[in-house]
Amino acid sequence: MHAAQEEKSKGGRLLGWFNPLAAETSLAGRAARGLALLVLLYCLAAPFICWYDYARAFKDPFDPVPADAAKKPPAPGVVFTNTLVTMGDQLLEAWLPNDKLYPTILLDNPQNYQLGVLETMRYATRVLRDDLSRQRTTDKIDPNADQAFTAFSNNPNLWLFPAAEAKFSSGVKALREYEQGLQNGSSTFYPRTDNLVVLMYQFASLLGGESTRLANAPRDRILVASQEAAGDPNTEDTKQTYVKVPWSQIDDNFYHARGVAYAMRQILMASRYEFREVIKAKRSTDMIDSVIEDLRLAQFEPCFVLNGSRDSMFANHSLTLMATLQDARQKLRSFADTMRD
Numbered sequence: 001m002h003a004a005q006e007e008k009s010k011g012g013r014l015l016g017w018f019n020p021l022a023a024e025t026s027l028a029g030r031a032a033r034g035l036a037l038l039v040l041l042y043c044l045a046a047p048f049i050c051w052y053d054y055a056r057a058f059k060d061p062f063d064p065v066p067a068d069a070a071k072k073p074p075a076p077g078v079v080f081t082n083t084l085v086t087m088g089d090q091l092l093e094a095w096l097p098n099d100k101l102y103p104t105i106l107l108d109n110p111q112n113y114q115l116g117v118l119e120t121m122r123y124a125t126r127v128l129r130d131d132l133s134r135q136r137t138t139d140k141i142d143p144n145a146d147q148a149f150t151a152f153s154n155n156p157n158l159w160l161f162p163a164a165e166a167k168f169s170s171g172v173k174a175l176r177e178y179e180q181g182l183q184n185g186s187s188t189f190y191p192r193t194d195n196l197v198v199l200m201y202q203f204a205s206l207l208g209g210e211s212t213r214l215a216n217a218p219r220d221r222i223l224v225a226s227q228e229a230a231g232d233p234n235t236e237d238t239k240q241t242y243v244k245v246p247w248s249q250i251d252d253n254f255y256h257a258r259g260v261a262y263a264m265r266q267i268l269m270a271s272r273y274e275f276r277e278v279i280k281a282k283r284s285t286d287m288i289d290s291v292i293e294d295l296r297l298a299q300f301e302p303c304f305v306l307n308g309s310r311d312s313m314f315a316n317h318s319l320t321l322m323a324t325l326q327d328a329r330q331k332l333r334s335f336a337d338t339m340r341d
């Protein structure tokens with residue numbers, strides 16, 4: 001009985017140590033105990049915080065074309081711009097790359113996924129500013145399109161001065177104003193063949209860079225095309241370099257490429273609608289649909305990103321994704337060549 005009372009007394013003292021309101025405790029001691037209790041509760045909640053933010057970072061695909069578009073066609077450029085706005089809102093809902101605190105700082109996979117989405121949005125917004133919103137290269141640059149591209153080009157890892165979310169939010173706002181201008185006639189969007197070709201070549205270049213990063217993942221140090229040359233029709237295969245990717249970056253490159261594929265698929269679906277007349281005239285609808293399907297197939301998520309050797313029983317997910325993106329890139333180049341001819 002005495003032993004039981006002693007154990008109970010020890011348990012009471014242990015619980016009392018975590019109680020910041022325990023008797024005979026100094027103010028500093030109460031503050032220290034309260035802080036320790038908060039840290040303990042935060043550590044216990046960390047897995048749930050990670051799960052919540054992880055789920056918010058990966059968004060389901062959406063149909064950018066309104067359901068009533070056949071009856072009430074939107075103004076040219078509205079579907080394209082609204083797609084960028086929607087993806088911008090998705091990023092702002094849970095922007096993780098600039099997180100500096102535990103536990104979300106450990107979520108490198110969704111961080112790289114979001115960076116891939118952002119990179120694709122930068123490519124699309126640049127083409128929107130330089131080509132899609134102008135009839136001729138001598139025309140004045142649309143201020144809202146320019147503001148959007150400038151905002152999305154800011155450092156995505158900044159936490160303060162300025163925060164990345166603040167800049168990206170101003171970019172989304174500028175796109176909304178541009179979209180309103182399309183609806184009231186104060187802004188312009190030109191769904192011409194030459195503009196579509198520019199966008200497709202830019203996306204092909206982006207896919208080339210992503211494929212090269214993935215190709216550098218194998219265990220052996222191999223001779224590969226540099227990322228600067230990959231995808232560029234003028235410098236393709238002219239630069240060669242020996243690259244060995246650290247094992248810690250293999251999954252980073254994988255999820256970055258997945259983010260690029262997700263965003264590119266959404267933008268291509270919007271472009272398919274915006275440029276439907278010129279695509280139909282070239283009888284190339286099936287070609288762009290095939291690219292969109294390849295990008296859909298790129299959205300797979302293994303439990304672990306494995307880097308097995310060529311004769312291993314384990315998969316090499318980087319090379320699997322690379323093959324899918326390479327196929328999409330070749331089809332995209334063929335589609336652009338067909339539209340240009």
